[in-house]
Structure formats: structure tokens, C-alpha cells
Amino acid sequence: ILAFDEWELSLSRGSAFNPKWLMPGESLVSILWKFACANVLSGDALMHLISPCVDPSEGIALVRDDIELSRLCRILRLPEGVLRVSLLDTTLPCRPHPAFRYCRLCAAHGYHSVLYQLEDEDRCPAHHQALDTRCPYCGSETPYIVSARVIAAPFRCLSCRFHCSYGRLSLLSTIPAMRRQDRVSIRRRLLLRMGNTVEDEGSEPQPYCD
Template identity: 80%
Template sequence: MALTRPRFPILAFDEWELSLSRGSAFNQKWLMPGESLISILWKFACANVLPGDALMHLISPLVDPSMGVAPVRDNIELARLCRVLRLPEGVLRMSLLDAALAVPTHPAFRYCRLCAAHGYHSVLYQLEEEERCPVHHQSLDTRCLHCSCETPHILSASVIEAPFRCLGCRSHVSYGRLSLRSTIPAMSRQDRMALSRHWLLRSGNDMNGGSGSA
């Protein structure tokens, strides 16, 4: 049987860290208001050809990459995350929910299919009281259209390696096939403004527990 080329370069975790320390491919303009950490990591991993276990080791070295960790502020070391992603702390703080929030959160990855087609997931979509996307006015989904499975809302190697895909059948959760990496805004200026307004509205109510601003 012929050998196939490995999907990723075979590097030790410290070599991945050294490689990224020399410079990583990422542009803050690829992000949109209120973007979740999972969505940000999908773009970062795609742009830098990083396997999920390597990225998990870089951002949370004490966490088992296969088990993962809930993406809340108490579980993520922001200073380390800033060093790896080279993004402002305010942006990353906004991408995580506060574990102490009185508002119930959903354990499954919850998304707008049209937003997913643009490579976007809002951290606010995980709040159970959020029922519709503020841009597309569609109901938020958790189940795959093809196999009805739910993807857990955690940071793990398997989730990172399945950007906007179902963990069960690997089908896209979106209606489209837009690239995660783009040099132009994925949504219109009007849509981005709608996301910003919605974020500001929520941060003025129950999201202001140290959420910061970009």
C-alpha cells in the first residue's frame, strides 16, 4: 500500500510554539463583532495549518486535547491566549462567556446557518435566551441537518479540526461553503453594525461582568 503524505507537518508541541513565535498568519480584520473563541480558533488553525491537538496544547497545555475544556473565562488563561493568537485581550475577553453569568447557557454548539456560511459564530448564540440571529433573523440551531447530532460547545482537538462541521457526520452546518480565511469582510457593513448593536445591548444588561471591549 502506497504511503500518503501526512495532512500536517510532524512537529513536536514545542516546535509548533517556536514556529508560531516567528510569526503567524492571522488578520484581526477577519473577525466580526462578538465572535466566539471557537470561531476565532477555527480561523487561526486554518490560516496556520495547525492540528487541533497542537493548538489545544498551545492555549491550554494542562488540558487533555481529546477531552477539551468549556470555553469560559475561568478555564482559559487570557495572557497565554493573547501570546499565541496575537490578538488584543479585549477581543479575546469578548469571545468568552463568564462562567458566573446568571443567564443559562446551552451545552451544545448553537449557531445561525447563514452566519456559519460566512465563517462566523457569536458567543451570544450560546445563551439560551437568544433565540434568533440578530442579522438574519433565523432560529438558532444545534442539530445537524443530515444526522441530527449535536456538537458539544467545548474546545477540544476534534472540535477544532471540524470547523463549522458536525462532529458526527462531518457535514457542514451552514448552507454554504465560504472559506474561513478571507481578506475581505465576510458580512456587509450593515450586518456587522447589527452584530455590534446587539453585542452592546447585551453587554449593557447581563454581559458586562468584565467583558471589556475590542
């Protein structure tokens, strides 16, 4: 078993992750689930890599003020713009929802949008379904944080481990599961809510953070 510093050294040489696996406005927790699966990382190991001063069992809020963006860029090797959009902006007038909110059809595609955590967003712009916060099986809610337990349970209830979606799709699939019109609908809603912070789809990616 690799020690935490050995994990960081190993990932610095290259990680198994393809930015094409991401969708517009993908939340950081959704990105981390894919990254952990692709690199066979435990929740404790990934928490240590992205926030070494945080207790992995306690976790950290998914807001820009609480996460070191430059470190996140270095570990995930993703453009700063993508990661900035993946985190909640506490300066926005709308309050973030404290519980993990999801569209069950999006969850079946291995996707969660940062939009779903805005309290005044109540429906998925792609599937037009009401957003859920409670487990379909036991009715429990999962807090919207990233912790070792959350990372270890992608799209699953923390209480009973029931899957959030109607079905299962591999998080490692390199084939986009959503239709193009669904991705466009999500992107349009993102642009409406977040404006210029959202990069144009198909544009050249920004450089990685140093």
C-alpha cells in the same frame, strides 16, 4: 512534523493571522478555527498550545474561568478585549447553552458569535433566523467546547462532518462576507447584552498581553 514546543517557538516569531478576519463578538471556537486553518495547525497541536494541561480529546469549556487569557493572547496575538468577549462569562445571569448553537447563514460566512451560546438568545440579530443546535443532516448536537476533534471540524457536525451552513465560504477570506448592516446589528446586540466589555468598532486595539 514539528513538535509542540517547536510549534510554539514558530508561532512566537509570527503567525499567519489577520485580526481583520474577525467579526464583532466572534466566539473563541470560531477564532480558533480560523487560526488553525491559517497556520496549518492540527487540533492536537493547537490544544497543546492554548491549554497544555488539558487532554486534547477531552477538551475544555469556553468560559473565562477555565482558559488562561494571558496565554491565549500570547499565542493568538490578539487584544485581550477581543478574547475576553469571545469567552462566556459565567457571572452573567443567563446560563450558557451546552450545545454549539449557530445561525446557518452566519456559518456560511465563517462566523459564530458568543451571543448564540446564551440560552435566552434564540435568533441571529443579523439574519433573524432561529438558532440551530442539531446537524441539518443527521440531527446530532456538538458540545460547545474546544477540543482536538472540534478544531479539526470547523462548522461541521462531529458525528457526520456535514457542514452547518447552506453553503461554504473560505475561512481564510480577507474580504468581509457580511454586509455592514449585519455587523452593526450583531454589535448592537452585543452592547445590549455585554455593555462596556465590547470594544468600539474601528477604535484603536488594546495592547497585546505580555
